Amino acid sequence: MVARSDDTLQTSDAGTAEQSAADLERAEALALQLEVVRGASRRLVEPLSAEDCQPQSMPDASPVKWHLAHTTWFLETFVLEPALDGFIPFHPDYRVIFNSYYQTVGAQHPRPQRGLLTRPSLEDVWRYREHVERRVADLLRGGGIDETLCDVVELGLHHEQQHQELILTDIKHLFAQSDLRVAYDGAAAAPSRQAVADLAWRTFNGGTVRIGHDGNGFAFDNETPRHRMIVEPYALATRLITNGEYLEFMRDGGYETPSLWLSDGWATIQQQGWSAPLYWSRESAGWQLFTLGGMRELRGDEPVTHISFYEADAFATWAGARLPGEAEWELAAGGQLKGGNFAESRLFHPRPASPADRRELSQMFGDVWEWTRSPYTPYPGYRPATGALGEYNGKFMANQMVLRGGSCATPRSHIRATYRNFFPPDARWQFSGLRLARDS
Amino acid sequence: MVARSDDTLQTSDAGTAEQSAADLERAEALALQLEVVRGASRRLVEPLSAEDCQPQSMPDASPVKWHLAHTTWFLETFVLEPALDGFIPFHPDYRVIFNSYYQTVGAQHPRPQRGLLTRPSLEDVWRYREHVERRVADLLRGGGIDETLCDVVELGLHHEQQHQELILTDIKHLFAQSDLRVAYDGAAAAPSRQAVADLAWRTFNGGTVRIGHDGNGFAFDNETPRHRMIVEPYALATRLITNGEYLEFMRDGGYETPSLWLSDGWATIQQQGWSAPLYWSRESAGWQLFTLGGMRELRGDEPVTHISFYEADAFATWAGARLPGEAEWELAAGGQLKGGNFAESRLFHPRPASPADRRELSQMFGDVWEWTRSPYTPYPGYRPATGALGEYNGKFMANQMVLRGGSCATPRSHIRATYRNFFPPDARWQFSGLRLARDS
Amino acid sequence: MVARSDDTLQTSDAGTAEQSAADLERAEALALQLEVVRGASRRLVEPLSAEDCQPQSMPDASPVKWHLAHTTWFLETFVLEPALDGFIPFHPDYRVIFNSYYQTVGAQHPRPQRGLLTRPSLEDVWRYREHVERRVADLLRGGGIDETLCDVVELGLHHEQQHQELILTDIKHLFAQSDLRVAYDGAAAAPSRQAVADLAWRTFNGGTVRIGHDGNGFAFDNETPRHRMIVEPYALATRLITNGEYLEFMRDGGYETPSLWLSDGWATIQQQGWSAPLYWSRESAGWQLFTLGGMRELRGDEPVTHISFYEADAFATWAGARLPGEAEWELAAGGQLKGGNFAESRLFHPRPASPADRRELSQMFGDVWEWTRSPYTPYPGYRPATGALGEYNGKFMANQMVLRGGSCATPRSHIRATYRNFFPPDARWQFSGLRLARDS
């Protein structure tokens, strides 16, 4: 099935430049990260069969197998191909079928039909991964890689972490379609009930502030340039909104009251027939929740998640508040430790806020992505990368809203205060929730 | 994953009636057929991986795994359940997820989402098959089964043969979606070029005739009752229309000439953008054809296939002829030997007509299903079976056209002169082709 | 706005043949009919404003103004153009915008956008009608028209009558979309309550019979050729099914019982959300009905109407009966007087059966079109007309069902026992109802 290329490691001219000691150290560090990140992907897929990795449950999702191959294609196309003289691809067809949306690279397999690619098999994809991984590691350790390519390797690892989160949200969506209600991991979403403190607020003065990434460490291009802006005084709720609070909104007729909703939001809930968050189902025994640990009772103290921007916005309106702007969120998060409930805890489900946190901001990182009221737009002076990688972020800057802070499915090392995630306002299959804000 | 039931073979009252020797012989013969037919399904799936058996390439198709499980569900639900005291299903959820369309039995998994059921695994489905097969065989050989249930077993085996054909057409459709153009079987569709004779006609007098099944041997309810009708004199072409003749139609502007088309047909080819049969693609090297043996050159002498009723009808109009009525076809086929190119040849592709056959009807059975101009309607006096099995055929008697004769994907023992296959007029993924007819 | 042509009446060679006395008489008779039929169209439109004649309420319907112009285009294109030397069209654009579906004639304005043609105005369309009418009348009375063209004039008048019925059903559909529930004619649908007799049956022996038009008088090509067929013994209900009987079906869960429905029918009612006939609405005061006389109470004794084939079929199944075949209907109707409730009564609504009619067939003509279980197919030996007029009927012979007998919106002179009307199985906006049949 798989045509394997015999490319021996002839690095191209691009990689023959003299390397400084710092470069060598960086390359070595990247080689270690490559192992760690790629190993994390492997572990994520362990509970799944080849058949589990095959289907695509909706056009927005992708098969697990495709995620594994696409992240490999990324390294092959953007690292190996420019780095290696006489580069031969692992399999010529992979160039097309595992290209996501890089028009500059070439044709793509139609997105809604990714689940129909039964070949290559999962086993072949593991071989593809090993083949590319080994060559990238050799490049990094062989000294034959310049700073630009190091940057691309680093981007490729963060790219892989993004797909790790998608693997979790896509498999959750897939398993939710079956009457068998399969658990991805029996230990996931184990409840830790505790009394949640009443909602409290913390105020911020705002003023002329600086927003965006400062250049220390990795960031995506969409976090730059760091720039000044004026933020008016505001307050943020110290914790996320819970299922219990969301149920109050529902019981108060939230889904039947048009004045609470944006016009497009109201149209969406009518058309989709939404009357609760995704994965909630009303059973005779009360509200049940589908989680990566299977079906279980809904807990009132856990953060609400799997809601669209429209629902987050309507809840905030009902609560007499609003969603935070992304600058407000970033300003508040800047001073926070990046503790939280991430993918590494393998809970894969948001956790109740600690009552001890009442006065301080809590849950800013991890648990759930927080919808902001900011459309996803370029920062003043934004320049996308040149070449195909310029398609990574910039071309999506329309019709999407920014989310901040990472979730229980995000790797801890992937997130930072300046990180801008983005999804269309009707997307619900991510671990998305909300924190209230208000003018102060 | 799979909850296995502990049902020991307690046959229910329904099965305890005294059995005649003839009944016992019939049951024994069915037990042998059960092995043969179920074994044929197993062999069909041998070239496929578990991943190949997972996806559903379009709502009209089903995953191979689902076909294997559904045909087993049929035997479990309609044979084991009524036959066994204290029947316990193999897995309670299978009742829903492998029910195709029997509303009387209960709820069904949404048809377009069959490809999302990654559990049970293919291995579990094989266990399910073995479990049910063994119990049905025990029933047949244990004497604990009456004539009515024997009828249902027989129906279940013909039902399984229908799904064998669908396994082939559905996997062909699936593999055609991938740029890798995978072959199901490298030996399939091997060309056997030979000079095809010019089209000749054989005339029939018609008159008052009897149509429909006479009750000797198995038939589906839709083939009954046998009834009189008047058929005017007519002629049939002695062979199928070839790719070469279809190409002439195309070159003569067939797809651009509205006067050749039924109104719905013209609308369909505009909307779908059809300008050739399914699986044809125009390459620089000429027309190529996707087959179960992979991609290869189109042969002019092979029967055209994968065309819709609309295309068959337009071709016939262009040729100054028409499609046969189903009675005309049946009348002509009645005197024919049931020789032909069936699934057993493992060619899985239609074969050119033998030039020797010029004067006599050839290719009536096997090769391709022949579109007739007859809408699929009940015969006068038709009564569907009672109970859930009444849903087998009758409820589809609207908006479909009758096809006759079987194809290269049909098991030989499955077809007969009175057999009525039916598909909507825009269906193309079956091995469907055409034979011309005219008034005489 | 309107470019008027100055075509003086120079008849072309086609019309200069010597005319027999019979031909002249026929032409004179046609000239009279032309006045009568065209006058009937005018009277139908009298209650309507220019604005009422403008919109198209769904793609299947057409604006009244378009009907008036299209029927005129028909006479201009198929009579004046071949008859007149140096023919100049009334307006060159009309050739396109008022062509319905004659691909042979040329391009057409997109069907779903007929309601957007605000020009020509209704007044201009009246002028167009007068212009063409006068020239056709001159042709008929001037002796310059041969038999072939007389046939086309006759076809054009029957064509106009078909559109008269559509004017009524389309304006009813339009007015039903408005909350104002406008009455087309305040006197229409006046109730004439009377006790309806219990359902009775009349049996027929069938046998080898002749079906189709015998050539005496006008018929559409789809009624020919007259041909033999075998009809098994059967019985027909002596009257139509009433609203009261249909309500019983509804109360018995008819719309919630899948086993009563054809598979496509069940899918249709789910998708469309149908739970009653079109134009019924359940108010606090009980079931209300929208009629051409406005909104009023539903009467149990009136024939049910505005139901699809699927609903008629499901009702028949529920009632333990079936729909008649079109031959069964024609055979029974052959001996009937063509009395009934037609458009001329200006009731525009079906009337209860007379209790006196209990034993005899009643309501065969007029009141409502009766769904048969016969798909609309060509009769054996059918040949469509040559040229563009061949598109009149033949190309619609797929995916439609035959209805028989005419309705309260059909002109009396338009209908006959052999008349085959046809609509897709989900069409409801015509005056369609049902009569039960059964084997006997």
Place this chain on the structure above:
Amino acid sequence: MVARSDDTLQTSDAGTAEQSAADLERAEALALQLEVVRGASRRLVEPLSAEDCQPQSMPDASPVKWHLAHTTWFLETFVLEPALDGFIPFHPDYRVIFNSYYQTVGAQHPRPQRGLLTRPSLEDVWRYREHVERRVADLLRGGGIDETLCDVVELGLHHEQQHQELILTDIKHLFAQSDLRVAYDGAAAAPSRQAVADLAWRTFNGGTVRIGHDGNGFAFDNETPRHRMIVEPYALATRLITNGEYLEFMRDGGYETPSLWLSDGWATIQQQGWSAPLYWSRESAGWQLFTLGGMRELRGDEPVTHISFYEADAFATWAGARLPGEAEWELAAGGQLKGGNFAESRLFHPRPASPADRRELSQMFGDVWEWTRSPYTPYPGYRPATGALGEYNGKFMANQMVLRGGSCATPRSHIRATYRNFFPPDARWQFSGLRLARDS
């Protein structure tokens, strides 16, 4: 048809407060504006027949008759109803059928079916307008109206001006659907060819600036509150982009180059099949343009219009520039005189820039709405009005982009530097164009 109410002018308590002299002056001024604005609507409709005013050419557009009635409904509902004791509506059904989207007020006729309301007639709508107009005028001149209601009258007049622009763009869209290519006004879009100067740039320093309306004179709530923000140095092109420049983009493969497009933009042009602005058509004689004056040659010196945000953005990317942010535009426009080509000129088409304007900003007001790169979001501290009028603007703040400056179809008195128009990024039927910006 129309039930006329007999409400005599009993002003309710809400209106009996003591009126200051200033209030009386304002009310008198509003009474004059009422006459002027309502008279302008009347004049706009003069070239149209009742039939022209009936259809709705797409769901986003509305019938002219509906615009006339809805703006009247607005005054009746938000001014007369609260102001008058014992208020009786002109017609109870109008409350529903002429309500656009005010959920708080009650039910609405389905938006895509506005063109099906043939009743009330246009004549009745004129009577409705006169009835309401007279009562509002009486209120204003009778002293029985407080400041709050004066505010609503003023809002109602600006609301009517918005619909005047929509009347023009909707009738243009309607007439473009017909093969007759009707001119709304034969004198419209008269060409005034002149040499257009090369594109020049004017730079702005930015800094900490104030944006939004300062409270002097009327503004919509979405223009408030005035607030500080930081704007980086930038430059604006001194004139609009022309058809000639847009043709260069097209000839350079603009519509075939995915890297120029936002991802959603590329998907949109594929799906819609766009390869030129709306209303352009390529004829043998070159590019033709449909205008409110009918069909005519495309002029290279005129501003390009009827393009979507996606097309404007792709052009800017191709040109190595970007679209302005709305603050950048407002800052630049603040110092400009509001001269320009508005609806009052009755050209109804954008005019070439004067070559004399080369160095100075020109065409900032009028001609075409300028797409900005700013999503339509609430200003910091934004509060929608309370009650139903809170639905006027706020609920549309998602998935839309801001446009600035007014167009050739905007009344001059309607526009100002702070005015924020908004449309979805794929909207093309407004007079929308673009001006380039860049960082400086």
